[in-house]
Amino acid sequence: MRSPMPLFRRAFVDSWRSTLGWAAGLSAAIMLYLPIYPSIGGSAEMQQMINALPPEMTKALNYDQIASGSGYTQATVFGLIGFLLMTIATVSWGAAAVGGDEESGQLELTLAHGVTRVQLVLERALAMVLRVVLLAVLVFVLILALNDSAQLQIESTHLFGAAVEFAGLALLSGTAALFVGALSGRKSYGLAAGAAVGVLGYVFNAVGRQSPDLDWLLDLSPYHWAYGNSPVANGADWAAAGWLWGISAALVLLSSLALQRRDVGS
Amino acid sequence: MESAITVEGLRKSFGSREVLHGIDFQVQAGTVFGVIGPNGAGKTTTMRCLLDIIRPSAGTLRVLGQDPRHGGPGLRRRIGYLPGELSLEARVTGRRLLDHYEAVSGPVKRGRIDELAERLNLDLDRHTRKLSKGNKQKLGLLQAFMHDPELLVLDEPTSGLDPLVQQEFLAMVREAKDRGQTVFLSSHVLSEVQQAADEVAILRDGRIVTIATVDALRESAVRHLRFAASGITADDAGARLGRVPGVGGVEVLTAGDGVELTAVLEGSIGPLVQALAGLQLTDLVLEEPDLEESVLRLYGNNGNGRRGNGSRRREPQEEGSSHA
Numbered sequence: 001m002r003s004p005m006p007l008f009r010r011a012f013v014d015s016w017r018s019t020l021g022w023a024a025g026l027s028a029a030i031m032l033y034l035p036i037y038p039s040i041g042g043s044a045e046m047q048q049m050i051n052a053l054p055p056e057m058t059k060a061l062n063y064d065q066i067a068s069g070s071g072y073t074q075a076t077v078f079g080l081i082g083f084l085l086m087t088i089a090t091v092s093w094g095a096a097a098v099g100g101d102e103e104s105g106q107l108e109l110t111l112a113h114g115v116t117r118v119q120l121v122l123e124r125a126l127a128m129v130l131r132v133v134l135l136a137v138l139v140f141v142l143i144l145a146l147n148d149s150a151q152l153q154i155e156s157t158h159l160f161g162a163a164v165e166f167a168g169l170a171l172l173s174g175t176a177a178l179f180v181g182a183l184s185g186r187k188s189y190g191l192a193a194g195a196a197v198g199v200l201g202y203v204f205n206a207v208g209r210q211s212p213d214l215d216w217l218l219d220l221s222p223y224h225w226a227y228g229n230s231p232v233a234n235g236a237d238w239a240a241a242g243w244l245w246g247i248s249a250a251l252v253l254l255s256s257l258a259l260q261r262r263d264v265g266s
Numbered sequence: 267m268e269s270a271i272t273v274e275g276l277r278k279s280f281g282s283r284e285v286l287h288g289i290d291f292q293v294q295a296g297t298v299f300g301v302i303g304p305n306g307a308g309k310t311t312t313m314r315c316l317l318d319i320i321r322p323s324a325g326t327l328r329v330l331g332q333d334p335r336h337g338g339p340g341l342r343r344r345i346g347y348l349p350g351e352l353s354l355e356a357r358v359t360g361r362r363l364l365d366h367y368e369a370v371s372g373p374v375k376r377g378r379i380d381e382l383a384e385r386l387n388l389d390l391d392r393h394t395r396k397l398s399k400g401n402k403q404k405l406g407l408l409q410a411f412m413h414d415p416e417l418l419v420l421d422e423p424t425s426g427l428d429p430l431v432q433q434e435f436l437a438m439v440r441e442a443k444d445r446g447q448t449v450f451l452s453s454h455v456l457s458e459v460q461q462a463a464d465e466v467a468i469l470r471d472g473r474i475v476t477i478a479t480v481d482a483l484r485e486s487a488v489r490h491l492r493f494a495a496s497g498i499t500a501d502d503a504g505a506r507l508g509r510v511p512g513v514g515g516v517e518v519l520t521a522g523d524g525v526e527l528t529a530v531l532e533g534s535i536g537p538l539v540q541a542l543a544g545l546q547l548t549d550l551v552l553e554e555p556d557l558e559e560s561v562l563r564l565y566g567n568n569g570n571g572r573r574g575n576g577s578r579r580r581e582p583q584e585e586g587s588s589h590a
Contacts, residue, residue, distance in 0.1 A: 003369050006366060006369035006370050007370070010366050014356065014358055014362075017357075104353050104355050105351050105353030106353050106355065108314070108319050108349050109347070109349050109352070109353075109406075109409075110370075111317075111318075111319055112317045112319060112342060112345070112347035112349070113339075113342060113343070113347075113370040113371040114370050114371040115339055115342075115370055116339055263280075263314075263319070263321060264314075264319045264320065265314070265319060265320075266280055266314075266320050
């Protein structure tokens, strides 16, 4: 029997191994980093060590706020390891959703069945969004659970805002990968585009923070849009979150138009 | 009779390279239509246009009364399609994959999947990417046939199948035809489709060389003749056969007090039988018409026939090679 959103269900259910793997990786990273905060970030020796580092380096790594629980969580989980894992996950999902499927020859068969191309892109993008949301919820819940024992003193509303921006930032890379994959039919182009958004965003932020002359780089950095005001400490910049999610949504729509307009598998 | 597929002036270019140069044909509803041609002739491109996977550069297409460009999912649910380059690399079992396609294009009659899997001898509980090429092909056939679509578009359906399964496939095609379904299939060798097809189009380098019924091809086809006769000299036998219309390539050997002769016959067999009637035959073999050979001559007669197969493409007989 025909059932609602078969492509979404297949994309979501058939990738449970991958989703579970990334969830395990994120959990492990959080469990490794956060419980040691009281002995690292919060200690006076650590602060001395950070002070001894070149200031450019502390800025690049966002270690300038590492002495507070929220700054430490921002710098380590959201700013570095979590960002890295989530970006890799969404970029690989996004590039595989259309470009990878086309390159492997399977898209042709699916499109020969009773689906439209727009429907295909939207349902697969929705599956990606749902996975990203689930992982962001996991990160939110884990950090909240460790909040007391690791003496992080994070406000849960601020943490929620940070998780929303964290998810939006990852989605932006993922939907960029989806769009270029749908435009070109090549997985590698999609991967390159998604990685470029993630890596350049990070680099522009790290370089842009070095000097007021380079401020303009920050405006080009989605990473800075998301984390520029340290959302774990100060709560989300909702306008920035809106941009991250909004551009991602626009990229999904553009992906469906791109696929709609061209030959597949030629 | 109503036509299931109408193609008029179909052209397709990829960049500056035109691969279909204006193709016209019709497939009547309820018939089996084969398109034969070497790899690169344009068979796959034509089929992809019918399913709106690629879009024609020019020309008109009607599939089951609709333009495939605008028919949408409703039209494609009425078609079963087997791609020429079937790729099933997913980490799912065959059964889950078929369930998925049923959810998209169904409904499928209860028990139909198992019935077809049994006929094709396919294990549906194995992961698709671990299947052999032949088993993937069976799964591809199954997803095309399972919802009993009005039109089956099958690109190289017998590729990778062993002879027994090929026979089973031909039986499935005959049954589909008996049920009133239309079948449009392609092959690079005629022998794979001549048993199933009512009509055959021969495609070469993006043009249709000829469209004929299999019977008409059979009439124009060459038969190999071999006989032994006693009480006649080689020269007499050679001269006698040489006068028969349609006979060529006569070779005669003296054997004992008689001859052994081989030749090829093109056209009707009546005059040959009359010429043979006066001989004291000790052995006679007149082979089934070799459609393959006549088709290859058609490729060859039109322009520079076989030259195009060499450098740019792989050998036409090679299995599982690419074709566009």
